[in-house]
Amino acid sequence: MQTEKEDEDDASCEEYVARSDFTGSGTDQLSFSRGDRLLVHAKPSSEWWWAELQGVIGYVPAGYLSQDAAGEEEEDPSIEDPWQDEEYFGNYGTLRLHLEMLSDKSRTEAYRQVILSNSASLSSKRVMDLGCGTGIISLFCAQLARPSMVYAVEASSMAEYTRQLVKQNGCDEVVTVLQGRAEDIELPEQVDVLVSEWMGNCLLFEFMVESVLLARDRWLRDGGTMWPSSAALTLVPCQADSYYAEKMAFWERPYGLDFTPLQPLAQQEFFTKPKFSHIIDPCDCLAAPCDVISLDMYTLQVGDLEEMKGQFHFCVEKSAVFHGFTAWFTVCFESLEAGGAIVELNTGPNSGPTHWKQTLFMLDWPVSVCAGDSISGTIVLQRNPVWRRHMTVTLHWTIKGSTDNPDNSQAGTKSFPMWR
Numbered sequence: 001m002q003t004e005k006e007d008e009d010d011a012s013c014e015e016y017v018a019r020s021d022f023t024g025s026g027t028d029q030l031s032f033s034r035g036d037r038l039l040v041h042a043k044p045s046s047e048w049w050w051a052e053l054q055g056v057i058g059y060v061p062a063g064y065l066s067q068d069a070a071g072e073e074e075e076d077p078s079i080e081d082p083w084q085d086e087e088y089f090g091n092y093g094t095l096r097l098h099l100e101m102l103s104d105k106s107r108t109e110a111y112r113q114v115i116l117s118n119s120a121s122l123s124s125k126r127v128m129d130l131g132c133g134t135g136i137i138s139l140f141c142a143q144l145a146r147p148s149m150v151y152a153v154e155a156s157s158m159a160e161y162t163r164q165l166v167k168q169n170g171c172d173e174v175v176t177v178l179q180g181r182a183e184d185i186e187l188p189e190q191v192d193v194l195v196s197e198w199m200g201n202c203l204l205f206e207f208m209v210e211s212v213l214l215a216r217d218r219w220l221r222d223g224g225t226m227w228p229s230s231a232a233l234t235l236v237p238c239q240a241d242s243y244y245a246e247k248m249a250f251w252e253r254p255y256g257l258d259f260t261p262l263q264p265l266a267q268q269e270f271f272t273k274p275k276f277s278h279i280i281d282p283c284d285c286l287a288a289p290c291d292v293i294s295l296d297m298y299t300l301q302v303g304d305l306e307e308m309k310g311q312f313h314f315c316v317e318k319s320a321v322f323h324g325f326t327a328w329f330t331v332c333f334e335s336l337e338a339g340g341a342i343v344e345l346n347t348g349p350n351s352g353p354t355h356w357k358q359t360l361f362m363l364d365w366p367v368s369v370c371a372g373d374s375i376s377g378t379i380v381l382q383r384n385p386v387w388r389r390h391m392t393v394t395l396h397w398t399i400k401g402s403t404d405n406p407d408n409s410q411a412g413t414k415s416f417p418m419w420r
């Protein structure tokens, strides 16, 4: 029987239903699954509540919970979906993003090259094209090879048009378009190849990679092939004179006036988040780039995506102003034939331009460095526990002066939300 205190507590508690899975990080966050009924004891902030599930207490993201009515989960418009799927798939239901992706020759030709160079081995293979968009990869498969079936999966309303494109190009015998999220659709069989173009800014933004891993675990047969097979995030310390001049130095003497009191505002407004549409000139690189995070698409697990860490050690090759770090990614497609040629899509400054461009992380204040100095440290990609398509990139760095510049030693750290 409950004591009066417990009755009182229960009276102040409210029952909520989880709208989606949540994997807590750290000891004070409570993990739960979609549909779990949680008892909310306190709401210390609008984002994090103190709740209980089966006797275990911890912090939970408020955005994941909604109060159901009459036993059924009610779509509470005030509580946003942590995946923001309505907005996300809404965007992909229009041509703008598909035009950008299709116009990216480096990206699209790389996938075409993968299909072309594996056309013989693709004969009689079953393929899943996850997030097919307009179906370009599926059409390459049907046009350049003889797979037994291509399941083109697309969650946005673009799928209706993709069906028309498949028919328009005489590929409807081979390509079947399935409209729905890869997590929800049912295939009639497992597949031999799972191909997807899932990469976002800084490789992981959008976290579509989670859908690819779930589809791998559910639909790729043992020994099947993942395209891409691997991915790597690359980092380099860089100068960014023009960007710095445009956003910060500008305030020093506009029209002969001193506007420097605005510089802290400029730092906050322009340097807090990464600049995702940056194009780095190779001569802005202050050291040899370094792969800081490598993903094996056969072994990577969804849980690994919560926090990914990498280390770097750069030897500065020229005296310059160190404004920040630039990141890009490379994905590789292994051959279906053992020992066959690997196709690579590199989005870095020494490869063809892509719509991803590169991502620039500006330090709060630039630092002068000399040839021979070292810049070493770590990068941490922390997935946002509430907004599941977002992450925070935290950089820690230490600059050590070279022997002829020993006193140039300083350390720094900065976290960049992408984008929430």
Ligand SMILES: N=C(N)NCC[C@H]1O[C@@H](n2cnc3c(N)ncnc32)[C@H](O)[C@@H]1O
Pocket: 089, 092, 130, 131, 132, 133, 134, 153, 154, 155, 156, 158, 180, 181, 182, 183, 197, 198, 199, 200, 201, 206, 208, 211
């Ligand atoms: N950063 C990218 N390459 N984005 C490509 C995303 C394409 O895949 C589609 N897409 C993303 N996630 C999913 C999913 N879980 N299921 C089906 N389609 C998806 C999306 O609608 C768009 O057409």
